[in-house]
Amino acid sequence: MEFDLSERSEAWRTKLQSFFDREVLPRHRAWLEHVAVSRETPPFMAELQQKARQAGLWNLGLPELAADEPGTRLSNLEYAPLAEIMGRLFWASEVFNCQAPDVPNMIALQNCATPEQKARWLRPLLEAKTRSAFGMTEPDVASSDATNIATRMVRDGDDYIVNGRKWFITGAAHPRCSFLIVMGVTDAEADRTRRHSCIIVPMEAPGVRLVRSLRWMGCEDHTAPIGELTFENVRVPAANLLGAEGEGFKVAQIRLGPARIHHCMRSIGLCELLIELMMVRSTERSAFGRAIIQYDTVQRWIAESRVELEQARLLAWRCAWRLDQAGHHGAWRDVSLIKVAVPAMLQRIADRAMQVFGAMGGSEDTPIHQALAWGRLLRIGDGPDEVHLRQIFKMEAMPSWSIADSPYLAARPA
Ligand SMILES: Cc1cc2nc3c(=O)[nH]c(=O)nc-3n(C[C@H](O)[C@H](O)[C@H](O)COP(=O)(O)OP(=O)(O)OC[C@H]3O[C@@H](n4cnc5c(N)ncnc54)[C@H](O)[C@@H]3O)c2cc1C
Incomplete structure (x- = not known):
């Protein structure tokens, strides 16, 4: 089993990271100022989209793009580390035409639409015209x-x-x-x-x-x-x-797998940012004679966040790999696993980050309150935790032995 990213994946990650650092992150403050007063997307979005498209960073979350459709044909596994980078800012996915709910809708249209429907509804989405x-x-x-x-x-x-x-x-x-x-x-x-x-x-x-x-x-x-x-x-x-009459569930399920996993990939990137925020803030601030980062509690919160994040990333990448290998049906169980694991993790890490930041953590000056709300929302949206847990439980196999004759247990005295 290979845990490193492939050379191709690493190259895409480097390319996207450098575009993000150069073009996207420097606009973040302008983006925040714009949406604080206007509900419209900032005008520079169109310019950024054009640059991203020219750089070949377009429609990255669509492995099944047809030859005549615009975009970069990446597998779900190749897309996962890129979605993490985008997830660091709530608005960054749109720069690359990778935003929800459009991408899952594009996937539903790719799989279920007629050629006429694709020309009328899918094409403009792929071009970010609607x-x-x-x-x-x-x-x-x-x-x-x-x-x-x-x-x-x-x-x-x-x-x-x-x-x-x-x-x-x-x-x-x-x-x-x-x-x-x-x-x-x-x-x-x-x-x-x-x-x-x-x-x-x-x-x-x-x-x-x-x-x-x-x-x-x-x-x-x-x-x-x-x-x-x-x-x-x-x-x-x-x-x-x-699709055909009566196939509503099929259409919904085709779009829900990618919708769920993409949210999880982005959330993992957001958790990376939250850990960075905790590191920096607790280093820069002192209470009762020492930097906050020197307190065991804070070190433990950061370390626990790292443990949880690495587990979630492995699960998300395996889920992406399975989606590539076995399609929506084959990845169904992994999608439920990740859909339960990641939102709960995001909620926990955001909660720790809020505590580390003190009052500022709940203000609009940081993304922490939004991250907390987002983690909470994902435990309901796209199917509540309980529904996924029920599905996961149903797939749990019953061992063939009984308690009385189990070779794993000590024999009862005669
Ligand atoms: C911010 C946000 C964005 C959303 N975007 C969309 C969207 O774009 N399109 C769309 O169609 N929907 C969207 N949703 C809706 C979301 O998918 C639904 O809220 C979700 O499916 C739950 O449905 P409900 O709200 O009717 O809750 P209900 O069905 O009323 O369920 C309430 C609660 O009952 C419990 N419950 C339900 N089933 C079980 C079970 N089997 N076992 C144990 N407990 C159970 C759970 O605790 C659940 O939270 C969005 C939701 C939010 C919060």
Whole structure:
């Protein structure tokens, strides 16, 4: 088993790191100042995207790019260390067109769209000419069980008519979001996992209404602002159906694997930054006669964070490798493992960093409060911990021996 990155991977990492250091990080303060007063993406984003594309750092999270599609064909394993670098800033992925929820949507379109749908909806996303969202969750039903989704999609001639309400839809409140992939019921009588379908709904279709923007623990996702939407008699051409009728779960699952693992890869990069922040802050500040870093407690927090981070990285990279080797179905268990491990780790490390920073840790001067909120959110978004843990438990094999005859236990006296 080889634990070092391949030469090719190392070369991509060096290239992205140098672009990040040269072009992205120096803009961070300007980015923060811009989003503090405006909900729009800063104008320099387009310029940075152009530079990234020219440098060959484009659409890096899409291993299945077709020959005529723009971007760099990297495997999931090659992408993992790059996503870590992007994860150090909440907005950096967009520079390389690697941001959620667009990338998982691109993957769903790559796998399920017709050639016409690809030309109309996928191509503009690959070119960063538009933004998108995925609408599954609903306020009126427990959406962690996707079979509950109740939005109706009724066939009417060459169209479907969509009625329902969705919330917590990442990216739907972005001013450039032009379409959503919406999940709804097309056949209420079918088997529970065959009732739903996914359809592409243009934001501009009559009857689509952005009811409000939502914040999460007081934080706003400036890259992909979250929206609540209603759909009232929205007429959508049947040609917008993504996959066949009844394949809504299949479409959702194809996009959810990459969505989850990409969040985890970025979160690992964010944890690296949190450890660096703890190191620097506790070295620079003294209390009761010595630098804070000299206290055992702080050293222990940093060391424990390192232990957890290295474990999570190995798991994430194995998950990426399995996704490359065995596809979505083969990587399913690893995706659940990483989806539980990383958000909990991020939450713990962010909590330690906040403590090390004192009052400043909870202020908007550091990214720590956002990291804490992000870790907390990831324990619910894309499927709550409990749902993944249940799946992991179900796959646990029962040993063939019993307690009474186990060779691992001492024999009972006769
Ligand atoms: C910031 C943010 C962004 C999001 N972005 C999107 C998006 O872009 N698109 C989208 O469609 N959705 C999105 N979501 C929604 C997210 O996917 C759902 O919140 C999640 O699936 C849970 O659904 P729910 O909120 O309806 O919780 P519920 O289904 O009501 O579940 C509540 C709780 O019940 C418990 N529970 C549920 N099932 C089990 C079980 N099997 N065993 C034990 N306990 C269980 C869990 O503790 C769970 O947290 C986002 C959420 C957040 C917070």
